[in-house]
Amino acid sequence: MAEQNSTSETLATSGGVPALLRVDEVTKIYGSGHTAVTALQAASMSVDTNEFVALLGPSGSGKTTLISIIGGLLAPTSGSIHLGGVDVTGLSARELTRFRAERVGFVFQSANLVPFLTARENLLYVAGLTKMPKSHARQRADQLLEELGLAARAKNVPEQLSGGERQRVAIGRALMNDPDLVLVDEPTAALDTALGRQVVQLLRREIKDRGKTGIMVTHDLRMVEYTDRVFEILDGHLTHVESPTTAGH
Amino acid sequence: MVFLALTEMRRAKLRFGLLTGAVALLVFLVLLLTTLSGALVGALTGALEGLRADGIVYSDSARDNIAASRLAPETVALVAAVPGVQEAAGVGTLTSGGRVDAESVDFQVFGVDAAGPGSPSGLTEGRLAEAVGEAAVDGDVAIGQVIVLDPSGVELTVVGLLRGAQFNALPTAYTTLDTYDEVVTASFPGLPFVPVNAVAFTVTQDADLSAVVSAISDAVPEVTAYSLTDAVALIPGIESISQSFGILVGLTFIIGIVVIGFFFLILTVQKLRAFTLLRAIGTGSGRLATSVSVQIAIVVLLASVIALGLTLLAVEGLNTGLPVSINVSTVIGTIVAVLVFSLLAGLLSVRRIMRIDPASAVGAR
Ligand SMILES: Nc1ncnc2c1ncn2[C@@H]1O[C@H](COP(=O)(O)OP(=O)(O)OP(=O)(O)O)[C@@H](O)[C@H]1O
Numbered sequence: 001m002a003e004q005n006s007t008s009e010t011l012a013t014s015g016g017v018p019a020l021l022r023v024d025e026v027t028k029i030y031g032s033g034h035t036a037v038t039a040l041q042a043a044s045m046s047v048d049t050n051e052f053v054a055l056l057g058p059s060g061s062g063k064t065t066l067i068s069i070i071g072g073l074l075a076p077t078s079g080s081i082h083l084g085g086v087d088v089t090g091l092s093a094r095e096l097t098r099f100r101a102e103r104v105g106f107v108f109q110s111a112n113l114v115p116f117l118t119a120r121e122n123l124l125y126v127a128g129l130t131k132m133p134k135s136h137a138r139q140r141a142d143q144l145l146e147e148l149g150l151a152a153r154a155k156n157v158p159e160q161l162s163g164g165e166r167q168r169v170a171i172g173r174a175l176m177n178d179p180d181l182v183l184v185d186e187p188t189a190a191l192d193t194a195l196g197r198q199v200v201q202l203l204r205r206e207i208k209d210r211g212k213t214g215i216m217v218t219h220d221l222r223m224v225e226y227t228d229r230v231f232e233i234l235d236g237h238l239t240h241v242e243s244p245t246t247a248g249h
Numbered sequence: 250m251v252f253l254a255l256t257e258m259r260r261a262k263l264r265f266g267l268l269t270g271a272v273a274l275l276v277f278l279v280l281l282l283t284t285l286s287g288a289l290v291g292a293l294t295g296a297l298e299g300l301r302a303d304g305i306v307y308s309d310s311a312r313d314n315i316a317a318s319r320l321a322p323e324t325v326a327l328v329a330a331v332p333g334v335q336e337a338a339g340v341g342t343l344t345s346g347g348r349v350d351a352e353s354v355d356f357q358v359f360g361v362d363a364a365g366p367g368s369p370s371g372l373t374e375g376r377l378a379e380a381v382g383e384a385a386v387d388g389d390v391a392i393g394q395v396i397v398l399d400p401s402g403v404e405l406t407v408v409g410l411l412r413g414a415q416f417n418a419l420p421t422a423y424t425t426l427d428t429y430d431e432v433v434t435a436s437f438p439g440l441p442f443v444p445v446n447a448v449a450f451t452v453t454q455d456a457d458l459s460a461v462v463s464a465i466s467d468a469v470p471e472v473t474a475y476s477l478t479d480a481v482a483l484i485p486g487i488e489s490i491s492q493s494f495g496i497l498v499g500l501t502f503i504i505g506i507v508v509i510g511f512f513f514l515i516l517t518v519q520k521l522r523a524f525t526l527l528r529a530i531g532t533g534s535g536r537l538a539t540s541v542s543v544q545i546a547i548v549v550l551l552a553s554v555i556a557l558g559l560t561l562l563a564v565e566g567l568n569t570g571l572p573v574s575i576n577v578s579t580v581i582g583t584i585v586a587v588l589v590f591s592l593l594a595g596l597l598s599v600r601r602i603m604r605i606d607p608a609s610a611v612g613a614r
């Protein structure tokens with residue numbers, strides 16, 4: 001690994017403005033005793049508004065674990081997460097549910113959509129979890145579906161959609177509530193290269209156009225060119241890499 | 250979440266339709282059994298239950314059975330003299346063969362005083378018997394028809410129709426005490442006097458019924474008094490019939506609840522992935538629990554409407570020989586009970602939902 005542990009470098013961002021997202025010394029140990037698995041070891045990173053970063057690493061290295069903790073789905077064993085000044089690790093279960101609904105957009109590795117809701121309803125559903133006015137929500141859902149090239153598929157349920165279409169609906173769902181942070185887990189795993197590129201390009205555009213912060217987990221090096229910075233994770237150790245090409249596996 | 254609940258049901262019409270159908274059949278069974286048992290018990294007890302009396306007096310030897318009770322006519326005055334008794338009237342009854350338009354029908358004939366506490370309630374048409382040879386009848390006759398009793402040969406003209414006044418599942422004919430005397434003397438010539446079977450009484454407004462009941466038993470020799478409710482409950486066979494039907498209804502009810510509870514648990518387990526996803530994207534578990542409860546409520550209410558329709562059809566169409574009628578409060582009670590217990594059974598699903606770890610939505614697991 002060419003890079004040193006980059007805590008000092010990533011914690012301070014340009015201009016001294018605190019970064020939107022700060023991950024401090026996060027450790028995650030699954031289980032206990034001799035079956036304990038250390039999935040994350042003192043991981044630290046910070047990502048700014050309007051940044052789209054990649055999280056690279058082989059299978060089982062702790063990528064999903066890290067973004068789950070960042071997104072308020074999983075409690076870390078130690079360490080802390082701050083998003084826009086909020087200490088995520090200090091929130092109660094109820095507050096975390098709201099936090100996920102309002103501030104985080106998640107695109108999961110699999111099973112992203114509610115099977116009995118249409119594409120449009122999948123988007124509208126998450127709006128219903130917040131105080132967004134109904135008419136505004138409908139307008140926004142239609143606009144997102146349009147931008148994602150899904151206007152014609154809005155009334156289809158997930159099983160009538162292709163893998164790429166489903167992935168795009170999930171992206172729309174993640175963006176629907178105008179979250180500060182968009183977390184994407186392996187968006188291209190189920191897609192061929194061309195479609196994968198298309199989806200990631202789209203994701204980048206949506207994040208950049210809307211001034212969001214995005215973290216994309218991938219183990220596909222070719223997708224890295226669409227991101228601003230690259231973090232690599234190996235056996236639970238997180239590092240910031242300058243040049244993505246050195247992160248190959 | 251009503252939207253989630255309704256949308257899912259719309260998208261899975263077959264699944265929810267089948268469930269609703271199954272629940273409807275079970276509720277139907279419960280309603281039909283309750284209605285029929287009510288009708289059967291009513292046919293056995295209606296005459297007694299319908300008396301405008303607070304209590305009734307039998308002879309000691311009768312063992313709670315009006316048909317086996319014999320009282321001298323003077324007993325009426327003795328009962329009336331007991332403090333707390335407002336009014337007392339003799340009731341005579343016997344089972345008699347009879348013919349209506351050459352068709353043989355058995356009747357339970359009652360001799361009562363139309364104005365007194367022994368008179369029946371449930372008059373739907375016409376009036377009660379006032380003169381000798383008249384009768385108000387709960388049975389398959391029309392006003393103006395003539396019933397010829399066998400073997401006495403006494404003729405009764407139907408002047409009124411009653412409902413819910415059958416006895417021992419027999420049609421009843423309520424005549425005056427004088428007509429009753431005629432029937433008895435003609436059937437059993439040579440009797441020194443015509444006994445009454447019972448004395449029906451009412452109590453004064455401020456009297457305590459149970460106190461008056463014991464006072465009568467104490468004051469009048471060789472009789473036992475009962476409150477009307479007790480007398481009805483003591484009719485031979487009533488208890489076991491009510492109990493048997495109670496067990497049938499209860500079992501069907503429990504099976505229905507278990508079906509609903511397990512079905513929704515299965516549905517919940519099948520949808521665990523979707524529910525986990527919903528939790529992960531910020532749905533509170535309370536919302537999911539509400540969604541399941543809304544679905545249960547809809548299924549039960551829909552099923553109840555169908556079951557009610559089926560019950561009405563069955564009551565119309567089934568010829569049981571009993572005067573069957575739907576008891577509104579029983580129906581509402583049954584439906585409310587099914588709803589409440591189904592929601593309780595839904596707690597199985599809710600508990601499962603509460604245990605969902607939203608973190609398991611991530612990754613390929
Ligand atoms: N719930 C769990 N209980 C125990 N161990 C777990 C659990 N979840 C993950 N792990 C372990 O933690 C490590 C990191 O898992 P994680 O899912 O974060 O990897 P990943 O980088 O996302 O892998 P992939 O690319 O295959 O999705 C793995 O060794 C995994 O087996």
Ligand SMILES: [Mg+2]
Nearest residue numbers: 063064109612
């Ligand atoms: Mg993963």
